[in-house]
Amino acid sequence: MTKKPRKTGLIFFPAFDWAISPTHPEREERLLYTQDQVFEEGLLDFENIIEFKPGMATVEDINRAHICVPDARSVITESHLISAGGAITAADKVLRKEVDNAFALVRPPGHHAMLVVHGARGFCNINIEAVMVEYIRKHYGIRKVAIVDTDCHHGDGTQDIYWNDPDTLCISIHQDGRTLYPGTGFQEEMGGPNALGYTINIPLPPRTSDEGFLYTLENAILPILDDFQPELIINSAGQDNHYSDPITNMRFSARGYALLNDRLSPDIAVLEGGYSIEKALPYVNMGIILAMAGLDYDSVREPDFNAESLRQSDELTRKIERDVAEIRKLWKNRYSFKKKMVGDSRYARRQKGIYYDTDGISEHQEETVRICEDCGGLVLIDSQADTGNRIYAVIIPRHACPTCRREGEEFYGKIPVQQYSHVYLQDRDKDNFQVKSR
Amino acid sequence: MILGIDVGGTHTDAVLIENLHVKRKTKVPTDEKNLLNSLLAVTTDLLKDEQLEKLERVVLSTTLSTNAIVQKKTDRVGMILISGPGLPPSLLPVQKDSVHIRGYSNHRGAEMAAIDPGEVVEASRRFREKEIQQIGVVGKFSTRNPKQEGTVRDLLEGSFQHVSMGHRLSGHLNFPRRIATTYLNESIWRRYNTFISQIQGFVRDQGINVPIYILKADGGTFDIEHSREFPVQTILSGPAASIMGILSMARCRRDAVALDIGGTTTDIALFADGVPLLEPFGVTIEGHKTLIRGLKTRSIGLGGDSRISVTDGGLQIGPVREGPAYACGGPCPTPTDAMIVLGLTGIGDASLARKAMEDVGRQMGMGIEDAARAVHEETCRIISAAVTSMIEEVNNKPVYTIHEMLEGKKLVPKTLFVVGGPAEPIAPRLAELLGIPAQIPEHAEVANAIGAALARTTAEMTLLADTEQRILTIAEDGYQESIPARFTKADAIRIGQDRLREKVKGMGAREEDLEIEVIEDMEFNMVKQFYTTGKNIRVKVQVKPGLIAGFAAGGKP
Numbered sequence: 004m005t006k007k008p009r010k011t012g013l014i015f016f017p018a019f020d021w022a023i024s025p026t027h028p029e030r031e032e033r034l035l036y037t038q039d040q041v042f043e044e045g046l047l048d049f050e051n052i053i054e055f056k057p058g059m060a061t062v063e064d065i066n067r068a069h070i071c072v073p074d075a076r077s078v079i080t081e082s083h084l085i086s087a088g089g090a091i092t093a094a095d096k097v098l099r100k101e102v103d104n105a106f107a108l109v110r111p112p113g114h115h116a117m118l119v120v121h122g123a124r125g126f127c128n129i130n131i132e133a134v135m136v137e138y139i140r141k142h143y144g145i146r147k148v149a150i151v152d153t154d155c156h157h158g159d160g161t162q163d164i165y166w167n168d169p170d171t172l173c174i175s176i177h178q179d180g181r182t183l184y185p186g187t188g189f190q191e192e193m194g195g196p197n198a199l200g201y202t203i204n205i206p207l208p209p210r211t212s213d214e215g216f217l218y219t220l221e222n223a224i225l226p227i228l229d230d231f232q233p234e235l236i237i238n239s240a241g242q243d244n245h246y247s248d249p250i251t252n253m254r255f256s257a258r259g260y261a262l263l264n265d266r267l268s269p270d271i272a273v274l275e276g277g278y279s280i281e282k283a284l285p286y287v288n289m290g291i292i293l294a295m296a297g298l299d300y301d302s303v304r305e306p307d308f309n310a311e312s313l314r315q316s317d318e319l320t321r322k323i324e325r326d327v328a329e330i331r332k333l334w335k336n337r338y339s340f341k342k343k344m345v346g347d348s349r350y351a352r353r354q355k356g357i358y359y360d361t362d363g364i365s366e367h368q369e370e371t372v373r374i375c376e377d378c379g380g381l382v383l384i385d386s387q388a389d390t391g392n393r394i395y396a397v398i399i400p401r402h403a404c405p406t407c408r409r410e411g412e413e414f415y416g417k418i419p420v421q422q423y424s425h426v427y428l429q430d431r432d433k434d435n436f437q438v439k440s441r
Numbered sequence: 442m443i444l445g446i447d448v449g450g451t452h453t454d455a456v457l458i459e460n461l462h463v464k465r466k467t468k469v470p471t472d473e474k475n476l477l478n479s480l481l482a483v484t485t486d487l488l489k490d491e492q493l494e495k496l497e498r499v500v501l502s503t504t505l506s507t508n509a510i511v512q513k514k515t516d517r518v519g520m521i522l523i524s525g526p527g528l529p530p531s532l533l534p535v536q537k538d539s540v541h542i543r544g545y546s547n548h549r550g551a552e553m554a555a556i557d558p559g560e561v562v563e564a565s566r567r568f569r570e571k572e573i574q575q576i577g578v579v580g581k582f583s584t585r586n587p588k589q590e591g592t593v594r595d596l597l598e599g600s601f602q603h604v605s606m607g608h609r610l611s612g613h614l615n616f617p618r619r620i621a622t623t624y625l626n627e628s629i630w631r632r633y634n635t636f637i638s639q640i641q642g643f644v645r646d647q648g649i650n651v652p653i654y655i656l657k658a659d660g661g662t663f664d665i666e667h668s669r670e671f672p673v674q675t676i677l678s679g680p681a682a683s684i685m686g687i688l689s690m691a692r693c694r695r696d697a698v699a700l701d702i703g704g705t706t707t708d709i710a711l712f713a714d715g716v717p718l719l720e721p722f723g724v725t726i727e728g729h730k731t732l733i734r735g736l737k738t739r740s741i742g743l744g745g746d747s748r749i750s751v752t753d754g755g756l757q758i759g760p761v762r763e764g765p766a767y768a769c770g771g772p773c774p775t776p777t778d779a780m781i782v783l784g785l786t787g788i789g790d791a792s793l794a795r796k797a798m799e800d801v802g803r804q805m806g807m808g809i810e811d812a813a814r815a816v817h818e819e820t821c822r823i824i825s826a827a828v829t830s831m832i833e834e835v836n837n838k839p840v841y842t843i844h845e846m847l848e849g850k851k852l853v854p855k856t857l858f859v860v861g862g863p864a865e866p867i868a869p870r871l872a873e874l875l876g877i878p879a880q881i882p883e884h885a886e887v888a889n890a891i892g893a894a895l896a897r898t899t900a901e902m903t904l905l906a907d908t909e910q911r912i913l914t915i916a917e918d919g920y921q922e923s924i925p926a927r928f929t930k931a932d933a934i935r936i937g938q939d940r941l942r943e944k945v946k947g948m949g950a951r952e953e954d955l956e957i958e959v960i961e962d963m964e965f966n967m968v969k970q971f972y973t974t975g976k977n978i979r980v981k982v983q984v985k986p987g988l989i990a991g992f993a994a995g996g997k998p
């Protein structure tokens with residue numbers, strides 16, 4: 004196999020001194036064997052693979068993507084600033100054209116962190132991809148971004164943050180939510196009223212193998228990306244679809260991951276989950292790095308790999324084919340849903356219950372979106388957690404129309420602060436973040 | 442008395458050191474055809490009228506291994522590679538005469554696939570057919586479990602002149618580099634051993650009967666007999682000798698920069714708290730990336746005799762050297778000519794130097810003095826920029842813990858040491874540009890020989906304790922032993938220190954030079970299904986590069 008080598012940036016930060024708890028899957032050991040493999044295979048000696056030290060994200064970077072309660076400093080540790088900083092470094096290297104693509108092999112992960120953050124859920128405190136994407140938009144003026152979440156768990160945090168943003172295409176491919184945390188990510192979840200169709204969920208049945216993943220990639224994800232024409236493709240690269248992962252039920256292989264990244268050809272990949280730290284991660288990461296760098300990955304194989312025992316059933320293959328056809332249809336007809344869904348109302352409202360499994364916090368949220376033909380629409384959030392915190396947030400979208408901006412500013416001015424512990428204004432368009440408190 | 446000799450590419454330097462002082466020194470041109478002639482010349486000169494019984498040791502730094510590799514005077518080597526899954530064979534170094542066989546040990550040293558003896562026997566037959574006498578055996582992750590390399594070696598027993606095993610040459614991870622290192626070790630093995638026998642004979646003939654040491658790439662020494670198995674450790678010992686020489690003369694305990702400015706090139710090295718920085722993975726020679734621990738140096742193509750040309754009104758200095766300075770009978774203007782015009786040095790014919798600068802000035806539309814100033818400024822700017830970028834690179838080296846990220850050491854040099862021909866005239870301006878005071882050590886012209894004479898014996902040792910599998914592995918020794926489940930990091934450190942002490946003594950170290958330090962100590966919980974099943978403990982100990990006791994305490998030669 005001859006390929007054209009690409010210059011790949013590698014931001015490796017295994018955080019060997021950080022864990023959620025000593026035996027937690029998100030612990031010091033997690034990237035240890037990946038480091039062993041990367042070093043032993045001599046990947047850093049390749050002239051087209053360049054390692055960079057991660058920078059540190061700032062509170063301003065986080066406030067562009069999140070409403071942290073009560074503030075960013077109190078929901079994060081240094082490790083989160085470094086892992087988000089690693090993703091930002093990856094973006095900088097790609098957008099300054101120092102490299103062709105980059106892989107942020109960092110921890111802790113972030114794709115379960117939602118817009119409002121009361122604590123940690125699904126091992127995540129802040130959404131490192133979203134922090135990175137908002138950084139990119141501010142510093143490089145990029146508008147259309149596609150995030151393809153290939154973690155085995157539904158990327159519910161990323162979906163939440165970009166629910167109302169038609170400029171961010173969020174595609175999540177994951178194990179069916181009826182069988183796995185966080186229990187969401189069904190086809191019907193398609194985005195807010197002004198961004199209908201730009202959230203795409205592709206649940207796959209348990210025991211899907213390479214064949215099923217690659218079929219979905221070729222027949223749903225790639226054609227949709229082709230239509231959307233993003234300026235940047237980001238892979239939320241979870242590795243827990245692997246057949247040896249202890250907390251999921253899929254049958255994806257290291258070679259499958261390499262093939263996926265080769266064909267998807269992301270500009271930036273960011274590590275998410277993946278907890279088979281010995282049997283999967285060293286080989287999966289090796290495959291992804293080689294594929295991104297345009298090097299031959301044909302010999303990448305887990306020592307215990309056995310294609311025959313991992314084959315998916317014919318019935319499962321047919322189910323995936325039907326689902327993929329349905330996804331294509333939903334994408335094609337995305338413009339027709341809005342009228343049906345919102346009718347003549349000026350505002351759309353949804354209620355959400357959010358559970359922070361890692362920190363044991365429950366939140367109830369009411370999200371109100373202004374129906375708008377001219378922009379992503381003003382978003383208003385009233386959120387109450389059982390920590391006692393109740394907050395209100397006004398979010399003015401990027402490229403806001405004059406009406407959404409005016410209404411947003413008015414709302415922020417007149418929300419009575421007595422009722423809430425904090426009232427936030429996140430003006431994504433003017434990169435302005437304000438807080439009022441009693 | 443210590444006799445230190447550096448057989449360099451152009452000169453052979455030697456010093457005789459007594460009571461912490463340079464008693465005698467000498468320098469002769471190196472006889473490339475017969476290195477023994479150069480040795481004979483310097484020893485005869487230095488030991489004349491000396492009482493040989495006062496001699497304690499002889500330390501030798503030689504270009505033999507480096508030259509053999511650079512000039513391709515190497516033997517054909519048959520490589521048997523246990524490469525397992527991962528990188529395809531086409532991306533590995535050493536393609537010629539390489540055979541890939543079945544077998545694999547993983548990152549924890551667990552055997553995942555067995556060796557097939559038939560394949561080894563077949564490879565052996567084919568190598569003998571090709572009349573190959575030197576063999577290298579290298580396995581992926583063999584530093585985590587040396588057994589498979591050992592199995593292959595046993596199967597080859599008696600069929601070849603010599604066999605090298607990868608795990609013995611370095612404890613570091615990096616399979617491609619392990620291949621290159623093992624290949625080089627074997628490719629120069631025969632030539633090196635012949636040379637060592639000649640040296641031993643020569644020394645005996647001189648009536649000298651003291652331990653002989655050889656300088657390694659990391660600026661440490663090892664006993665001559667011990668060096669026979671590891672010739673590749675002696676590559677690039679020249680730059681190491683020079684840096685150790687500067688270290689000995691400078692008595693430096695702080696962060697510092699060392700510059701060796703020659704005629705063609707300038708070599709830069711860095712010290713952190715007085716200890717020379719090492720290459721993180723290993724040194725590179727002739728494009729071979731190795732695992733050989735070596736001092737970190739950067740060479741730029743700019744020296745006192747670099748050719749100066751003017752293109753589009755801009756100065757181009759180096760990287761070519763056409764000959765000596767114009768003032769010394771050379772063919773073209775050089776930085777040295779500029780320094781002569783500026784009155785910074787008194788060498789050469791000043792009127793010729795002015796002529797050279799006049800020529801440069803004419804092309805740049807300026808007078809003689811202005812041209813000389815411009816050349817000198819550009820020379821200093823290029824060197825200081827290279828120093829700054831090297832420091833930056835060191836300070837931006839990736840780290841893997843939050844602690845290091847937040848509190849990691851930053852290198853901030855406090856002194857600039859300059860040796861080499863143009864050291865005197867160039868040091869003041871470099872010091873200004875870098876904002877640190879410059880110092881020119883004494884005896885700089887024989888720095889290499891002094892460095893060799895005063896270097897201590899060095900080694901490192903890599904330990905991996907896996908309390909789930911209950912195995913302790915020491916890569917460089919090819920050693921494994923069972924350990925109890927309650928084995929701790931402290932146990933690993935203790936065993937590492939004890940065994941390293943024995944090892945360096947075996948390599949010729951003196952008791953008073955055994956400064957052992959722990960350079961890595963990490964411990965990870967291994968967890969299965971939310972229960973801790975054991976610990977993965979990683980320890981590295983070393984005797985770091987430095988000077989022998991007495992000198993290290995601040996004695997000045």
Ligand SMILES: [Zn+2]
Nearest residue numbers: 154156243276
């Ligand atoms: Zn996951």
Ligand SMILES: [Zn+2]
Nearest residue numbers: 375378404407
């Ligand atoms: Zn609007």
